[in-house]
Amino acid sequence: MIRVIQWATGGVGRAAIETILDHPELELAGAWVHSADKDGADLGTLVGRDRIGVTATTDAEALLARDADCVLYSPLLADGKTLRGILAAGKNVVTPLGWFYPDAKQRERYDALCREHGVTLHGTGIHPGGITEKIPLALTALSGSVTAVRAEEFSDIRTYAAPDVVRYWMKFGGTAEEATSSGTADALGSGYRQSVWMIADALGFDLDPELRVTHEAAVATAPIESPIGVIEPGQVAAQRLRWQGTVDGEPVITAAVNWFMGEAALDPPWEFGAAGERYEIEIAGDPGSFTTIAGMHAHPADDRAPAGGPRVVERHPGIVATAAHCVNSIPYVVAAAPGVHTYLDLPLTAGRAAPHLHRAHRSDRSPAR
Numbered sequence: 466m467i468r469v470i471q472w473a474t475g476g477v478g479r480a481a482i483e484t485i486l487d488h489p490e491l492e493l494a495g496a497w498v499h500s501a502d503k504d505g506a507d508l509g510t511l512v513g514r515d516r517i518g519v520t521a522t523t524d525a526e527a528l529l530a531r532d533a534d535c536v537l538y539s540p541l542l543a544d545g546k547t548l549r550g551i552l553a554a555g556k557n558v559v560t561p562l563g564w565f566y567p568d569a570k571q572r573e574r575y576d577a578l579c580r581e582h583g584v585t586l587h588g589t590g591i592h593p594g595g596i597t598e599k600i601p602l603a604l605t606a607l608s609g610s611v612t613a614v615r616a617e618e619f620s621d622i623r624t625y626a627a628p629d630v631v632r633y634w635m636k637f638g639g640t641a642e643e644a645t646s647s648g649t650a651d652a653l654g655s656g657y658r659q660s661v662w663m664i665a666d667a668l669g670f671d672l673d674p675e676l677r678v679t680h681e682a683a684v685a686t687a688p689i690e691s692p693i694g695v696i697e698p699g700q701v702a703a704q705r706l707r708w709q710g711t712v713d714g715e716p717v718i719t720a721a722v723n724w725f726m727g728e729a730a731l732d733p734p735w736e737f738g739a740a741g742e743r744y745e746i747e748i749a750g751d752p753g754s755f756t757t758i759a760g761m762h763a764h765p766a767d768d769r770a771p772a773g774g775p776r777v778v779e780r781h782p783g784i785v786a787t788a789a790h791c792v793n794s795i796p797y798v799v800a801a802a803p804g805v806h807t808y809l810d811l812p813l814t815a816g817r818a819a820p821h822l823h824r825a826h827r828s829d830r831s832p833a834r
């Protein structure tokens with residue numbers, strides 16, 4: 466069995482623990498927690514299941530001294546020093562916080578560290594880290610002469626129960642000027658930029674040196690219940706960000722997000738349109754394709770609040786998908802040669818059958834068996 470440590474137990478971390486517990490090749494070895502009140506908590510009960518006898522700890526050093534193959538690193542903010550410490554402790558790392566497609570300097574630095582300690586680093590998630598590059602790349606294989614690739618998210622952020630991420634990362638609740646001039650596009654863009662460059666490099670686009678970045682904000686016209694409390698009229702309640710790779714000034718690769726606190730009280734009056742919350746992937750080529758990914762947004766039945774209250778969802782499907790993408794990559798990451806491995810380096814990764822449907826894996830199975 467592959468032994469896995471979960472680093473932080475927020476929404477992603479708790480969903481990851483569940484996915485690890487249900488994965489036939491993985492075993493939970495422990496978890497690091499930031500919150501002192503979770504120190505010593507049983508990780509089964511922490512995710513609403515039976516006790517499993519494996520507990521959370523705030524003691525990073527003691528945790529890293531444990532026998533484990535891989536760490537799933539998903540704290541609030543990425544801390545390079547901590548991450549390098551985990552790699553130096555001889556643990557492979559999978560993370561949704563970056564390293565999807567590091568630039569040459571970062572790659573060289575992390576490649577060297579990984580090789581020194583015999584481990585692999587892999588960045589993955591949902592958006593970025595999946596829907597913005599891995600799935601579009603797979604779809605382009607069905608087209609000749611690709612001229613453009615677009616991946617775009619349309620999400621109601623009222624259901625994202627991570628107030629710190631929503632307030633400090635995504636900059637909701639302040640003024641429009643604060644949001645659009647706060648470096649948000651730069652900070653969030655570190656991942657989305659990597660998605661754009663990964664597609665460009667894999668398909669062979671000769672992009673202009675600088676990506677085009679646009680960031681627009683809409684404000685509330687009435688009080689809106691949200692994960693960060695009530696957003697008052699005049700405060701930022703929706704954002705649209707685009708990161709685009711251009712050739713001679715013409716956009717060819719686009720990663721974009723439309724994050725709204727609902728649609729009822731926005732100025733400008735932005736809407737998701739009839740298709741609602743979704744992810745879209747559009748390939749222009751011969752032939753082109755248009756794909757909508759649904760089911761990764763919260764269903765009203767997931768709401769924990771009474772009707773009319775904030776639509777905060779404890780276990781958001783998009784967060785569960787992020788965790789699953791990380792967890793499902795672990796067997797492939799552990800088997801990989803030391804170094805930084807992106808989607809362009811790893812083999813096709815897949816999920817696993819549910820525990821009650823699973824049978825032992827046989828690599829010699831052929832379709833004609």
Ligand SMILES: NC(=O)c1ccc[n+]([C@@H]2O[C@H](COP(=O)([O-])OP(=O)(O)OC[C@H]3O[C@@H](n4cnc5c(N)ncnc54)[C@H](OP(=O)(O)O)[C@@H]3O)[C@@H](O)[C@H]2O)c1
Pocket residue numbers: 473474475476477478497498499500501503539540541542543561562589590591592593594626627628629630634784787
């Ligand atoms: N690439 C993707 O597709 C994708 C998708 C979703 C999220 N993410 C990223 O994944 C990360 C986790 O997201 P989430 O939804 O799980 O957020 P969350 O629910 O807010 O959880 C973050 C956890 O980080 C820990 N934490 C809090 N303050 C901290 C601090 N000052 N230093 C270090 N750790 C701290 C806490 O862990 P304990 O509760 O254990 O104390 C907290 O529960 C975020 O950075 C988010 O942007 C990426």
